[in-house]
Amino acid sequence: ISNNEKTEWLPLYYASFAYIMISFQEPENAKKDTYLDQAQKYLDQATVIEPNESELYLLQGFLYPSRMNINPMNRGIVYIGKMTASLDKALELNPDNPRIYYLRATMTFHTPEAYGGGAAKALPLYQMADEKFRIFKPKTELSPNWGKEINEAELKKLQEAQKQ
Known part of the structure; x- marks a missing residue:
């Protein structure tokens, strides 16, 4: 659907959300990262279409800890601040x-x-x-x-x- 609806953010949102959810079921960390890379790709495309949609920043704030959970000791410092910033932006757009x-x-x-x-x-x-x-x-x-x-x-x- 997202390939056909080039001006709609929701299909890209749901594609991204699906890949994030799939990553939680995957036992192999390398595959989790692959799913999350795909989720990020769709999320980036959606944000270009609708840059002021709080749901997209919220989803970004959901994606970051998904990456962090793969290796919390090494990734925590990288992603915790990004998650907080994404949720802050989502809150600013829609409290x-x-x-x-x-x-x-x-x-x-x-x-x-x-x-x-x-x-x-x-x-x-x-x-x-x-x-x-x-x-x-x-x-x-x-x-x-x-x-x-x-x-x-x-x-x-x-x-x-x-x-x-």
Whole structure:
């Protein structure tokens, strides 16, 4: 579809999103990088078409930690700042996008407490994402609308862990 719809960013967005998701299922790091390279290619093309679309910066902020997770010790320093900058840009363009808060919560949860992360710091971000998801309405029926279920699951786990 993205080859036929040269002026539409959504097919490229979904192609990129699909390659990112495939990379999570791939056990071999070299293949993960290949999938993420393809995801980046589609994302770059989409950003040329729609340079002020928050969803594209959000997706970039999702792609960077996917690369980082391949080799956190070596890649963390490279990608954490890029992820933060991408999410900052997405937030600037659309502060009502709940996926921004979900990704920030996830990043915070997986950051060691010694570096300002951890479950206690992530919980209010998951709660904020939950509030945003409750009122979020996609622009169109084809617009990105993922993340609510995983955010709810993560929020529930953290809330249950707090009770113990």
